[in-house]
Structure formats: structure tokens, C-alpha cells
Amino acid sequence: MVRSGGQSPWVLLDLDGTVLDYDRAEREAVLGTLAAASLPADGDMVARYRQVNARHWSALERGATTAARLRTERWAELIVEAVPEREGDVDLAALASAYVAHLAAGAYLLPDAAEVVAELAGTHRIAYITNGLADVQRPRLAASPLADLGEVLIISDEVGAAKPAAAIFQAALRAMGEPDPRTVTMVGDSLSADIAGGRAAGLPTVWVAPAEQPDPTDPALRPEHRITTIGELPGVLRG
Numbered sequence: 001m002v003r004s005g006g007q008s009p010w011v012l013l014d015l016d017g018t019v020l021d022y023d024r025a026e027r028e029a030v031l032g033t034l035a036a037a038s039l040p041a042d043g044d045m046v047a048r049y050r051q052v053n054a055r056h057w058s059a060l061e062r063g064a065t066t067a068a069r070l071r072t073e074r075w076a077e078l079i080v081e082a083v084p085e086r087e088g089d090v091d092l093a094a095l096a097s098a099y100v101a102h103l104a105a106g107a108y109l110l111p112d113a114a115e116v117v118a119e120l121a122g123t124h125r126i127a128y129i130t131n132g133l134a135d136v137q138r139p140r141l142a143a144s145p146l147a148d149l150g151e152v153l154i155i156s157d158e159v160g161a162a163k164p165a166a167a168i169f170q171a172a173l174r175a176m177g178e179p180d181p182r183t184v185t186m187v188g189d190s191l192s193a194d195i196a197g198g199r200a201a202g203l204p205t206v207w208v209a210p211a212e213q214p215d216p217t218d219p220a221l222r223p224e225h226r227i228t229t230i231g232e233l234p235g236v237l238r239g
């Protein structure tokens with residue numbers, strides 16, 4: 001770590017899959033939304049929702065749809081695919097807003113995340129960077145103990161660019177007051193979004209990934225450090 005002028009270095013943390021448990025929040029939000037609309041609410045529907053949602057998010061990343069369309073069209077597609085007999089009598093706008101409300105309430109932390117970020121806040125300045133919808137991510141972070149520990153929250157929906165795009169990392173560095181990128185460690189669970197984007201922006205990177213995931217072969221995706229859980233992060237940052 002490079003320290004500049006006695007100022008604390010920054011840690012730039014991805015939220016979902018790194019410190020927040022998005023899988024659980026999403027599963028509970030999908031089940032709650034479907035049950036409230038008297039639609040089948042089970043693991044199969046959650047799996048189908050995830051497939052449909054992933055297609056819409058990759059379309060959004062390609063610029064082939066908008067965040068506003070994604071909100072309702074993912075539900076329209078799920079209904080047509082899984083329960084076509086209900087297509088005519090489901091209020092898609094109501095489903096979409098119920099889902100966002102459920103999801104926004106799902107501020108589940110991953111194990112050790114609160115303790116680790118609290119510990120890091122003693123030696124580092126904390127910033128968060130996340131690909132997602134502002135009205136989902138802002139309340140989720142706000143409802144967690146992580147909110148008070150961070151100084152910056154950058155959300156792709158608000159910036160108009162998603163990781164790994166250079167624009168979102170530039171927005172984060174601006175919000176941090178333009179520190180030397182070499183003093184800002186990017187920590188995340190996604191090689192393509194967090195590690196590739198962080199590296200391209202000149203940030204040292206830490207990849208959080210289960211041990212069974214193979215190391216990336218592409219040098220552009222290779223992090224400075226890899227850890228299996230967030231609990232190992234303070235040790236890595238102490239170097």
C-alpha cells in the first residue's frame with residue numbers, strides 16, 4: 001500500500017457478494033413478491049427469476065434496454081415463461097414496485113463483514129461501489145451497520161455507468177477527493193466487474209472468491225491478492 005502525506009489510504013468495497021448477502025435478499029424478495037400476488041412462490045420460481053433477470057441485466061450492460069424497462073419487463077417475461085395462464089391478470093407495475101420494496105429491505109450482511117469493515121475503518125477510509133438500482137442499494141446499505149463506516153457510496157444507476165467501465169471508477173475517485181489510485185484498494189467478488197475495472201483504473205485489487213474457483217488466466221483479470229472470505233482482508237491490507 002502506498003500512503004500519501006500521512007493520510008489514511010482508501011478501501012473501495014463492492015457491496016453484493018463481498019459484504020452484503022445479495023443471494024438471500026433476492027431470494028426472499030422474489031418469494032415475498034410472488035406470494036403477495038398469489039403466484040407460485042418456490043425455489044423453482046426463484047431460479048427462473050434469476051435466469052430472466054440475468055438476461056435483462058446483460059441487455060442493460062450492452063445498452064439494449066434501460067433500467068426503467070428492466071424493472072417491469074423481467075416480471076412480464078417471468079410470468080409468460082412460468083405461469084402463462086396468469087399473464088392477463090397480473091399487475092406488472094405493482095409486482096415490480098413490490099419487488100423493489102422487498103429487496104430494499106433486505107440488508108443482510110455476509111459473515112464477519114460488519115466486524116471487518118469496523119476494524120478497517122480504524123486504519124482506512126471506506127468507500128462503496130456497486131452495480132445496481134439506487135432505490136434498492138441506498139436503503140439496503142443505509143439499513144446496515146456498514147453505512148456509518150463509509151464516506152462514499154457510488155451506484156451504477158446514478159452514475160450512468162457500471163463496473164468495469166472506467167467512468168464509474170472515475171466517479172468514485174472524484175467522490176473520494178482524487179486520491180492517488182495506487183492508494184485505493186478495490187475489493188470485490190467479481191473478476192469481470194471489480195478486478196478488471198479496478199485494475200484498468202490503476203487500483204490495487206483484492207478478489208474475494210471461494211478456494212475452488214480457479215485463478216484467472218487472463219492477466220487483465222489477475223488481482224494483486226485473493227482471499228476466500230472478507231475476514232482475511234485486514235491481514236492482506238496490513239501487508
Ligand SMILES: [Mg+2]
Pocket residue numbers: 014015016017018188189190
Ligand atoms: Mg459483487
